Amino acid sequence: MRESSTVPEDVKQRLNWLLIFVVICFSVLVISLWYLQMIKGEEFKERAVENCIRSLVEDAPRGRIYDRQEELLVTNRPAVVVSIIPAEVDDLEKLSERLSRIIGISPEEIALTVKNYRENPFKPVKILDDCKTNKIVEIEERKDELKGVVLEVKPRRDYLYHDFAAHSLGYVGEIDKEELQRFGNPKFQGGDIIGKAGLEKYYDDILRGEKGGKEVEVDALGQEVATLLYQKPIPGEDLVLTIDRDLQLYGENLLFDKKGSIVVSNPNNGEILALVNRPSFSPNLFANGISSSDWQRLSSDADYPLTNRSVQGLYSPGSIFKVVTAIAALEEGVTDRKRKIYCSGSFELAGQVFTCWKETGHGSLSIVDGIAHSCNIYFYTLGKELGIERYNKYMQKFGLGEKTGIDLPAEAIGTIPSAQWKKREVKEIWFPGDTINLSIGQGYLLLTPLQVHTIICAIAEDGEI
Known part of the structure; x- marks a missing residue:
């Protein structure tokens, strides 16, 4: 008779552990499949769609700028931008080398630009702006070798008269990180073009317009085969200036x-x-x-x-400020048209000698003569009698010490000195000699050319500012 076989206990134990291991592995597999399909299914579905559908932003042309006669000063021109869509690139190093040979940018710089981009990987990353025609043709001819490279037509600002009114018109440029954080507006994205200076900056909200975009279907090589959705950009509003x-x-x-x-x-x-x-x-x-x-x-x-x-430069106004001294003195009754003041060529105050531009002096002058000859001694005398407090009163009446309100950014307000100002800024008291210097537009007084211009306009308009 054959003896019945028995499985040793240690073998049974091993088989049990093997069975447990198989069950665990199977459970992990089932859970993973469930997770991928039920939890991550929508995400993978979206990624699959994104791999065949490309979303492109179409920038709005900025509004044009005209002079008062509606002569065109600033417009837009089409420019071709070479970009790379990171999600569509199989081998970045190889692509960078191929593209480098065409556009003349080093492969290292191209690859670094793409790698440093931290936003949507399906969004084009600009590599070269305003690409030349011969390079555009070569890229199109070799597009099968350049998967992930796209050519986009963007509006670019065109200042027709080059440096004409450059400081007034201003200029545009790409928004930087600091501006993105400061604006905190979801409408802005990296690479957006905004006004950076002058009227371009002051009226940026009006000139900028609203971006459009399109969704296109692409093939395995990343080439567009159909347009699925298109939203036309809204151009910015035009601007007509008072400039002639x-x-x-x-x-x-x-x-x-x-x-x-x-x-x-x-x-x-x-x-x-x-x-x-x-x-x-x-x-x-x-x-x-x-x-x-x-x-x-x-x-x-x-x-x-x-x-x-004109609006940022601060200068001592000099003799043109003498008209403010004259007006203040007439209004305060310090002088009148009949009063004569003698100019010997010098003026002494507290042991300090102030001179006239004419060393031999002008002789006896009325206020009309004092203005006509721009006599320093005449206005030293009026300034001494006026005093700094009454000076400040009339400088304020002329709107000095504040912005004129011109529609340009970064306008300076100037320096309008007073006894309080000098004590705060210079840590000294106000001396009579400071008033003497002020009377002819010197000393601590600093104005912009536009502020000086408003003084003259106020006189031309009988005191209206």
Whole structure:
């Protein structure tokens, strides 16, 4: 007879552990499949759709800018942008090398630009702006080798007269991280073009318009095969200025190769007809994406070509301020048309000697003669009798010490000195000699050319500002 076989206990134990292990593995597999289908199913479905549907943003053309005669000053032109969609790239290094040979940007720079992009991987990442025609043709011819590369037509700002009224018109550029955080507006995204200076910045909300976009179906090579959805962008509104093109050009020719500012306005309504600043720059440098070398050249220039001298430059007004001294003295009864003041060429106060520009003196002068000859001694005398408190009263009446309200950003308010101001800023008391200097527009007084212009306009309009 055959003996019955028995399984040893240690073998049974091993088989039991094996069975438990198989059950656990099977359970993990079932749970994983359930998780992938039930929990992550929608996400993978969306990703599958995104792999065959491409969403592209279409920028709105900015509003055009005209002069008062509706002569076109600023418009838009089409520019082709070379971009890469990260999610569609199989081999970034190989793609970067191929694209580099066409557009002339190093493979390392191309790859780094894509890798540093932290937003939606299905959104195009700009590699080259304003691509030249010959490069566009080569990219199109080799598009089968450049999966993930897209060519987008974008509107680019075009300043037709180059440096014409550059400080007034301003310029545009890509929004930076600081601006994105400061604005806190979901409508803004990295790469958006916004006004950075001048009227472009002041009226950015009006000029910018609203972006559109489209969804297109693409094939396995990333080439568009059909447009599924299209939303047309809404162009920005046009802007008509009070600037007169011909008058502006005339002023710019007068200051050619010089430094300075010219302000021309209609005193009846305050309309600015010309606002000239020299030296200047071309806003097209910024519209096309300014290079580091151009930025370094402009920002380090000792003549400050980027500064709008008319509204940002602060200067001692000099003798033109004598009209404020004259008006204050007449209004306060310090002098009148009949009073004569003698100019010997010098004026002494508290042991300090102040001189006239005419060393031999002007002799006896009325207020009309004092203005006509711009006699320092005449106005020293009026200033001494007026005193700083009454001066401050009339400087405020002329609107000095505050912005004029011109529709340009970063307008300076100037420095309007007073006894309180000097004690706070200079840590000294106000001396009589400070008033003497103020009487002829010197000393601590600093005004913008536009503020000086408003003084003259107020006189032309019989005191109305």
